[in-house]
Amino acid sequence: MPKSAERSSRTLVEASVAELSARAWRLIDGAQAVMADLDGCLAADNQPLPGAAEFVARVGARLVVASNNSTHTATELAALLASRGLSIAPRQFVLAGELAVGEVARQWPEARLMLLGSPAMRDAARAAGLRLVSGEPDVVLVARALQATVADLQDAVAALHHGARLVVANPDLSHPGENGLPRIETGALLTLLRAVLPGLPAQVVGKPEPTMFRAALAMTGADAGRAVMLGDNPTTDVAGARRIGMQTIRLRAAAAPEGPPNTP
Ligand SMILES: [Mg+2]
Missing domain, CATH: 3.40.50.1000 (HAD superfamily/HAD-like)
Known part of the structure; x- marks a missing residue:
């Protein structure tokens, strides 16, 4: 298969974490590390989205939440999400x-x-x-x-x-x-x-720059090629993760607009 087709086959497009296909779950279950965006993927305005708690439980310690949040610390954000029913340890966040x-x-x-x-x-x-x-x-x-x-x-x-x-x-x-x-x-x-x-x-520092993805990988010890990134933003989440060789799953059902990226 030509290299471009092989590369494009690395991005699965899925509806949401609540409705992941069997193919997506095979990719996630087989990955050494699973990175997930927060906004529009696991939560919206820091309110957990349907399926997020089940996703977090299934992925377990392999999960790193990689978010461009530059307001909160991981400790604050973990406590806020836990108070709303989504339990993720502070050490599992990398925040911009x-x-x-x-x-x-x-x-x-x-x-x-x-x-x-x-x-x-x-x-x-x-x-x-x-x-x-x-x-x-x-x-x-x-x-x-x-x-x-x-x-x-x-x-x-x-x-x-x-x-x-x-x-x-x-x-x-x-x-x-x-x-x-x-x-x-x-x-x-x-x-x-x-x-x-x-x-x-x-x-x-934040997505789509490699600094954040490399920090997330370092937290898990996984190689980029054995890690998968889930996110709703094709420009920051998907393109940024692919640039360093991660596999990607793009979620469609988010509030984030597709079309022009929300980056300068
Ligand atoms: Mg997002």
Whole structure:
């Protein structure tokens, strides 16, 4: 079979985790590691979707939830989902916000860090030993900063204009909220910064970048070729996982729009 056909055969398209085909289950049951997106796959607006609890129970310890969430810590998100009936251990999450904090701490442990993000992300940065500053940073980290003001964004523009590095937790412009309401995501802040500073370079950590998939694989010890990724977003979940050689299952029945990706 030509290589392109062989590659395209790696993506199964399925309705939802509640209605996986026997072929999909064979792939999942035979995988060393199973990565799953959260929003639109196992939950919507952090409310468990039908079939998610059964899926999580069947996959067991092989599961890693790989989410571009840059608001919560894994501990917070696990507790929130458990309170709504979906029990996944905090150690089974890789989240773009926490991962971005970890990447900054690993690459620039002494950096002065300007962090646009939730109180939980600021706590995570302090816990990682990073020094949070409001001016003259070496690194600007952008997460989903619902509390950020335009003045905060102006401070980030000034820092980046003067040469600070930019790290962005995820490139998503929006994620679907209740009743399909688009919620502003981290990538929309990147788009704003790039509107003011055209060509601004950024290190993006979340899906579809390989950093997140490699972190998820490292948690399980699995090779990419023995791992499968389930997700609803063809651009971030499917294309990102395939880029590093994982098998993929795309779920259709999600609130996330298909068509143009929700990434810049
Ligand atoms: Mg999704």
